[in-house]
Amino acid sequence: MIERIGTSLRFTQGPFVESFASTAGAREGEGPMGGCFDRIEKDPYFGEKTWEAAESRMQSDTLHAALVKGELRAGDVDCVLAGDLINQCTGSAFAMRRVDIPFLGIYGACSTMSEALLLASVLTQSGACRRAAAVTSSHYATAERQFRFPLSYGGQRTPTSQWTCTASGAVVLCHAGTGVRVAGGCIGRIRDLGVTDATNMGAAMAPAAADTLLRYLHDTGTAPGDYDAIVTGDLGMIGTPLLHELMQQGGVDIAGVHHDCGVMMFDNAGQDAHAGGSGCGCSASLLCGHFLPALREGRLHRILFAATGALLSAMSAQQGESIPGICHVTELCAGEVEAC
Amino acid sequence: MIERIGTSLRFTQGPFVESFASTAGAREGEGPMGGCFDRIEKDPYFGEKTWEAAESRMQSDTLHAALVKGELRAGDVDCVLAGDLINQCTGSAFAMRRVDIPFLGIYGACSTMSEALLLASVLTQSGACRRAAAVTSSHYATAERQFRFPLSYGGQRTPTSQWTCTASGAVVLCHAGTGVRVAGGCIGRIRDLGVTDATNMGAAMAPAAADTLLRYLHDTGTAPGDYDAIVTGDLGMIGTPLLHELMQQGGVDIAGVHHDCGVMMFDNAGQDAHAGGSGCGCSASLLCGHFLPALREGRLHRILFAATGALLSAMSAQQGESIPGICHVTELCAGEVEAC
Numbered sequence: 001m002i003e004r005i006g007t008s009l010r011f012t013q014g015p016f017v018e019s020f021a022s023t024a025g026a027r028e029g030e031g032p033m034g035g036c037f038d039r040i041e042k043d044p045y046f047g048e049k050t051w052e053a054a055e056s057r058m059q060s061d062t063l064h065a066a067l068v069k070g071e072l073r074a075g076d077v078d079c080v081l082a083g084d085l086i087n088q089c090t091g092s093a094f095a096m097r098r099v100d101i102p103f104l105g106i107y108g109a110c111s112t113m114s115e116a117l118l119l120a121s122v123l124t125q126s127g128a129c130r131r132a133a134a135v136t137s138s139h140y141a142t143a144e145r146q147f148r149f150p151l152s153y154g155g156q157r158t159p160t161s162q163w164t165c166t167a168s169g170a171v172v173l174c175h176a177g178t179g180v181r182v183a184g185g186c187i188g189r190i191r192d193l194g195v196t197d198a199t200n201m202g203a204a205m206a207p208a209a210a211d212t213l214l215r216y217l218h219d220t221g222t223a224p225g226d227y228d229a230i231v232t233g234d235l236g237m238i239g240t241p242l243l244h245e246l247m248q249q250g251g252v253d254i255a256g257v258h259h260d261c262g263v264m265m266f267d268n269a270g271q272d273a274h275a276g277g278s279g280c281g282c283s284a285s286l287l288c289g290h291f292l293p294a295l296r297e298g299r300l301h302r303i304l305f306a307a308t309g310a311l312l313s314a315m316s317a318q319q320g321e322s323i324p325g326i327c328h329v330t331e332l333c334a335g336e337v338e339a340c
Numbered sequence: 341m342i343e344r345i346g347t348s349l350r351f352t353q354g355p356f357v358e359s360f361a362s363t364a365g366a367r368e369g370e371g372p373m374g375g376c377f378d379r380i381e382k383d384p385y386f387g388e389k390t391w392e393a394a395e396s397r398m399q400s401d402t403l404h405a406a407l408v409k410g411e412l413r414a415g416d417v418d419c420v421l422a423g424d425l426i427n428q429c430t431g432s433a434f435a436m437r438r439v440d441i442p443f444l445g446i447y448g449a450c451s452t453m454s455e456a457l458l459l460a461s462v463l464t465q466s467g468a469c470r471r472a473a474a475v476t477s478s479h480y481a482t483a484e485r486q487f488r489f490p491l492s493y494g495g496q497r498t499p500t501s502q503w504t505c506t507a508s509g510a511v512v513l514c515h516a517g518t519g520v521r522v523a524g525g526c527i528g529r530i531r532d533l534g535v536t537d538a539t540n541m542g543a544a545m546a547p548a549a550a551d552t553l554l555r556y557l558h559d560t561g562t563a564p565g566d567y568d569a570i571v572t573g574d575l576g577m578i579g580t581p582l583l584h585e586l587m588q589q590g591g592v593d594i595a596g597v598h599h600d601c602g603v604m605m606f607d608n609a610g611q612d613a614h615a616g617g618s619g620c621g622c623s624a625s626l627l628c629g630h631f632l633p634a635l636r637e638g639r640l641h642r643i644l645f646a647a648t649g650a651l652l653s654a655m656s657a658q659q660g661e662s663i664p665g666i667c668h669v670t671e672l673c674a675g676e677v678e679a680c
Contacts, residue, residue, distance in 0.1 A: 002466050004467060053659075094651075103529065103666065107423070311434075321430075
């Protein structure tokens with residue numbers, strides 16, 4: 001059942017997280033989270049001829065790994081929701097060409113994993129699908145040459161810039177089951193406070209994260225202390241303190257339970273990652289590599305997963321437009337349904 | 341209620357089409373369908389400084405027009421699903437920056453309106469949203485310079501090429517109501533038969549249209565004669581006979597009831613449109629300008645709306661990749677629920 005409370009959703013009887021898998025590139029594998037991924041691939045081409053084909057291969061491999069871990073076949077999944085950062089979302093389209101599952105393409109920049117989980121939850125809880133998968137990816141080399149400069153140009157990165165992760169995560173939700181489940185969610189609204197610096201996406205996304213988190217906490221009558229972790233996507237070193245400040249302006253202190261995937265992914269000083277990691281695959285791979293295992297194993301019981309997206313393009317930045325931010329929230333919990 | 345039959349969905353008690361609006365550019369307004377649009381805008385810049393800003397303005401204006409026609413305010417709509425063809429879907433993101441409604445970005449190239457209607461139907465029928473809007477747009481000048489050449493280059497167009505329409509359509513669905521409703525749908529699978537000619541998208545999309553239409557007809561036990569019209573997105577002059585042939589290979593003759601929005605939009609010889617119109621706004625504007633009014637006024641009673649998408653990018657074409665096609669189907673009907 002789906003209940004609507006204010007602008008938020010509550011899922012009262014599932015869906016359940018049936019399986020999940022994560023993939024990371026070499027640099028991500030060398031970072032502090034390197035031990036959590038199912039696969040670390042040292043070849044940035046993933047055996048393909050172009051970086052774009054590599055990202056598609058990574059995405060379809062990650063979905064395949066989730067199916068194998070769950071002892072599922074493609075025919076067991078009624079729908080895949082997938083997205084990435086490449087122009088016209090070809091990273092996902094070409095990945096899904098190999099996967100004979102009905103496909104809904106979505107785009108929310110680095111918020112895509114939250115959007116996919118939310119829609120997959122609605123599809124499975126409504127009876128539209130028995131199982132739905134949520135998959136996202138990003139690749140440093142595809143993103144860098146598309147959003148910024150050709151890699152061979154050797155452009156200098158600014159201190160506020162984030163490093164697009166080569167990573168992917170895939171989650172299979174089932175309408176019935178036991179264990180970890182999606183308990184609720186909130187669809188994001190665009191927030192744009194006028195940040196025009198395309199190398200400071202953390203600042204552009206923080207207001208959207210605060211907006212959706214404050215709405216979800218208000219609608220559900222919960223406080224940060226009710227959660228073991230409030231996980232954001234890729235606000236990084238710059239956006240994280242801005243989110244804390246915006247939440248405090250809303251009367252909520254999340255600093256004690258907040259974790260940002262962009263901050264977590266790299267040893268930001270030692271690995272020269274500047275303000276942290278980013279990309280659709282950053283929060284997706286840490287969700288599937290770190291947070292979902294912790295929920296399944298009982299180390300965490302209830303978390304909010306709030307991936308954040310900066311909805312810019314290279315052209316919108318060149319045209320002087322500011323950066324619209326968005327953040328979708330999903331609540332994940334383990335154990336009895338009543339306990340959430 | 342949502343029922344799953346095979347790989348298709350049936351919506352048994354709605355959702356209902358509460359309001360809709362369409363916008364077209366000057367060239368589209370001069371074509372054979374020119375009389376059906378709510379607004380024809382002769383200024384290709386829609387009063388803005390760039391074509392990209394023009395497309396966003398067109399999209400938010402079209403959604404606003406649908407709200408006004410339905411005597412609705414933004415706060416009455418719980419979610420907007422929107423998409424377009426511009427890199428990173430900025431056409432929609434920047435449009436939705438003006439619209440304070442929770443936003444889910446989707447990407448299905450020219451199939452986007454079908455995808456948006458399907459997801460909006462699931463969201464409203466599941467209790468997740470009371471009302472959800474589906475909005476898409478395309479603009480000749482934004483698409484041409486992004487997918488092909490700068491307009492000022494004056495590139496020669498091939499005979500198989502289609503003309504990206506400057507157009508937009510917006511539909512507001514409500515969980516309850518009367519009149520025209522969405523009665524079912526089917527999520528598309530990617531079909532790629534190896535077409536590598538980026539100027540022949542009709543041929544690339546026809547197999548996907550045949551796959552989803554055949555599945556929906558099979559699952560629902562219906563035949564083309566049960567529908568007043570089977571409407572595809574932008575197969576154009578080349579893709580249309582290919583679809584007829586593929587359907588016949590599946591044992592189904594749709595020629596008598598089939599209409600393709602890409603064929604309909606222009607006087608293809610007189611307006612030098614070659615193989616017809618295309619773009620997310622082509623089928624969306626004809627759905628909202630022509631087909632939904634015909635259903636509301638009783639000139640049509642039951643149709644399939646099957647927008648088709650070619651999931652390529654300029655880079656995928658340059659890299660020699662073939663073109664994955666996709667097509668999502670929605671069934672729209674008028675009158676009593678029992679009659680559908």
